[in-house]
Amino acid sequence: MSVADYFLRAKHWQIFLLLFGTFCVAGFVSFTEARALSAERLGIAGLLSWALLGLAQLSLAVWLWSLGSFLASIAPPTLRLSLGIFRFALIYTPVYFFAFNIFFGDLRPLLIAFVLPLHLLAMFCMVYSLYFVSKSLVSAERGEPVSFSSYAGALFLIWFFPIGVWIVQPRVNRLYADKKNAEPLSKPTAR
Numbered sequence: 001m002s003v004a005d006y007f008l009r010a011k012h013w014q015i016f017l018l019l020f021g022t023f024c025v026a027g028f029v030s031f032t033e034a035r036a037l038s039a040e041r042l043g044i045a046g047l048l049s050w051a052l053l054g055l056a057q058l059s060l061a062v063w064l065w066s067l068g069s070f071l072a073s074i075a076p077p078t079l080r081l082s083l084g085i086f087r088f089a090l091i092y093t094p095v096y097f098f099a100f101n102i103f104f105g106d107l108r109p110l111l112i113a114f115v116l117p118l119h120l121l122a123m124f125c126m127v128y129s130l131y132f133v134s135k136s137l138v139s140a141e142r143g144e145p146v147s148f149s150s151y152a153g154a155l156f157l158i159w160f161f162p163i164g165v166w167i168v169q170p171r172v173n174r175l176y177a178d179k180k181n182a183e184p185l186s187k188p189t190a191r
Contacts, residue, residue, distance in 0.1 A: 007066035008176040012169040018059050020162045026052030050101065057094045060161070064129050065090050067172055071136035074179055079139045079146075086132045089125035096122040130158050137168065140175055 007015070029049040065087070072080050096118060134154035138146045157164025 003062060004066040004069065007063050008070055008172060010169070011173070012166045015063060015165045015169050016162065019056065019063065019165065022052055022056035022059060026056055054094070054098065057097055061090050061094050061129075064133055064158075067168075068129070068133045068136055070176065071133065071140045071172070074175060075136055075140045076143055079144075081132055081136060086129065089128045089132070092125045093122050093129070096125075130155055134158055137171060137175075141171065 026049050029052060068086050069083065072083055100115070100119070134151045135146060137154050138151040154168060157168050
């Protein structure tokens with residue numbers, strides 16, 4: 001079983017605990033070490049907070065990657081969105097998060113002109129990832145072209161994932177089970 005299979009088969013409460021739980025624990029640890037402003041002044045709690053935030057962001061990215069890749073694969077070929085842009089968007093966001101915190105933790109006004117386009121690109125990539133998964137979900141469920149009003153609900157549910165995971169994940173579970181049930185159990189042998 002692959003990591004993607006885990007995320008596609010997992011129950012909504014498991015995904016909720018993984019995503020929201022790691023964000024909450026990381027936030028709690030961050031507040032205990034609120035004075036850690038730079039890598040030189042980080043304590044154990046600050047490093048733990050960075051590791052937990054990284055784990056939370058990585059978990060969210062892997063969940064979205066699993067959903068997006070699976071949903072795009074089961075959507076009708078004419079309705080599939082480009083996986084290349086989606087994959088770039090999902091990789092760029094966590095990479096930017098770590099690079100920003102390491103290299104630009106003490107941001108000076110001169111660097112804002114350099115960082116602002118990178119930050120806007122990270123925001124675009126995150127929104128694009130949510131758009132991709134939500135549109136692919138509704139396209140896979142309906143099997144027809146969908147308008148923004150058709151997938152806007154799924155988009156906002158995924159955006160506010162602590163709430164949306166309770167609604168979106170069961171829909172993904174159904175699609176995953178349907179696909180697995182539609183596959184033949186074993187390949188026929190030639191005689």
